[in-house]
Amino acid sequence: MTDKTAITPATHTTPPAAFSHGVKKGNILQVAGQVGFLPAVEGQPPTPAGPTLREQTLQTLANVHAVLEAGGATWDDVMMIRVYLTDVDHFAEMNALYNAYFEEQGLTAAPAARTTVYVGLPKGLLIEIDALAVLG
Amino acid sequence: MTDKTAITPATHTTPPAAFSHGVKKGNILQVAGQVGFLPAVEGQPPTPAGPTLREQTLQTLANVHAVLEAGGATWDDVMMIRVYLTDVDHFAEMNALYNAYFEEQGLTAAPAARTTVYVGLPKGLLIEIDALAVLG
């Protein structure tokens, strides 16, 4: 019997329903869909880092990273990154931000796989990202 | 060599193509996208539990649960739940139904991670859910 544990980074906003920002069981770590919310401030509703794709993409990646770290994982452990954008015209800019971010983090020889699709998101949000990691 | 087995709850409608409602291999169990179809009735086409988000959400969760159970898993084993809605305005109501459902099931200390996005679905369907579980 392996324990499943919830991963709840201290700075994250409370999820809007009964789900965890991340869960870990055995060597599998799943990060829930993260958006560009700034660190939670007591008594304030979740607030995006800004209205732009740049601000939201960087904050979203930071939020995914915070869940990985709180679960004892790194980007190197990530197998799959799912990127949800709202606008096909954001693809090139998101890719540039994505590349710059991972270059700064230290690109690995085996970056995660990725799927990007274009969906609807709550008003004001331009990007959502989730991730699956295999540890060990 | 570990065997992959198909999971086919007795009451489920036949999938519209060559896929399984669930598959299990080793300690991994994947539930295919479930919608709010009522238990299959011989000779009748798949029929949603009703036109409302409430009816479809509860039936969809029951259908996911049926696959988990038929595969020897419980909600406690679920790592990730992907919720596909067709309308951003359904988010709050879906969350309320989701919370009530899992409270009734007995909330665990580590609920699954979740991603919710807004997509197109076949006419009449308002919600689709799939799930990844790790057993043992």
Next chain:
Amino acid sequence: MTDKTAITPATHTTPPAAFSHGVKKGNILQVAGQVGFLPAVEGQPPTPAGPTLREQTLQTLANVHAVLEAGGATWDDVMMIRVYLTDVDHFAEMNALYNAYFEEQGLTAAPAARTTVYVGLPKGLLIEIDALAVLG
């Protein structure tokens, strides 16, 4: 410590960002979102197999298969296939192509689970597919 390795089929186009067409770690293999691009031709941009759903579906399945093979996996190892279409009216035709493809590949007793949703994709692309496999 298990090594994560990138899977890069020789014929595949270079990903438009820092991600891998596939990654493998331990017994888990993740295939990135594949579209209907023909094998890469030096100096030419990625080109879809054709404008039709039929051409793109068959090429996309071939591209997923190429990643599986390059990673030492087969369709039998695949647990989950995610199909992204742009048009609900394509569902029946995609299912027919999907069934014919897997029949030709030799249908297994336990086909993978699947989720199909309708999203936006870059102009000219009608289908995208990713896959999760468990080996061994």
